[in-house]
Amino acid sequence: xxxxxxxxxxxxxxxxxxxxxxxxxxxxxxxxxxxxxxxxxxxxxxxxxxxxxxxxxxxxxxxxxxxxxxxxxxxxxxxxxxxxxxxxxxxxxxxxxxxxxxxxxxxxxxxxxxxxxxxxxxxxxxxxxxxxxxxxxxxxxxxxxxxxxxxxxxxxxxxxxxxxxxxxxxxxxxxxxxxxxxx
Numbered sequence: 001x002x003x004x005x006x007x008x009x010x011x012x013x014x015x016x017x018x019x020x021x022x023x024x025x026x027x028x029x030x031x032x033x034x035x036x037x038x039x040x041x042x043x044x045x046x047x048x049x050x051x052x053x054x055x056x057x058x059x060x061x062x063x064x065x066x067x068x069x070x071x072x073x074x075x076x077x078x079x080x081x082x083x084x085x086x087x088x089x090x091x092x093x094x095x096x097x098x099x100x101x102x103x104x105x106x107x108x109x110x111x112x113x114x115x116x117x118x119x120x121x122x123x124x125x126x127x128x129x130x131x132x133x134x135x136x137x138x139x140x141x142x143x144x145x146x147x148x149x150x151x152x153x154x155x156x157x158x159x160x161x162x163x164x165x166x167x168x169x170x171x172x173x174x175x176x177x178x179x180x181x182x183x
Contacts, residue, residue, distance in 0.1 A: 007032040026070060029079035031123045037081050043113035043140045047083035049179055050109050054086060057172045064088040072100035076127035084109035104131040106168045111138040134168050143180050
């Protein structure tokens with residue numbers, strides 16, 4: 001993961017990502033810094049399992065839009081690329097063609113990998129919550145999910161628990177153990 005540690009403005013970030021040498025790379029703008037998005041196969045597989053389950057639910061309920069690990073969002077003035085995101089049909093009736101959607105997601109899933117900086121994750125969760133976004137932080141190595149809902153204390157769910165969609169995805173349920181592939 002490449003992190004540019006000097007403080008950048010949003011305009012400098014936007015210019016940086018438009019450079020030809022960055023065309024095939026993904027970056028987030030977190031706390032005034034440019035952070036390259038890098039994952040690993042296991043964290044990516046975990047995120048894909050969640051994406052599939054949410055995607056099936058959203059499609060069957062005609063509930064909105066789901067993006068994967070290259071769908072970007074503008075959140076509290078920053079630029080994030082969650083591994084999975086959901087935006088309700090009410091909020092976004094037509095697809096966004098922007099690099100970073102101006103509508104923050106209703107639900108963001110951040111699947112941690114060894115390259116994630118804990119400070120960056122705290123900043124992102126705080127900004128997501130300020131934007132009204134529910135956040136699921138998935139720790140793929142320790143096999144738990146933290147659920148952050150605006151105005152409520154965070155909940156930590158183990159493999160014995162069930163993850164639900166709350167008011168964002170009513171009647172959506174997923175056993176936490178089913179998120180993690182058998183090893």
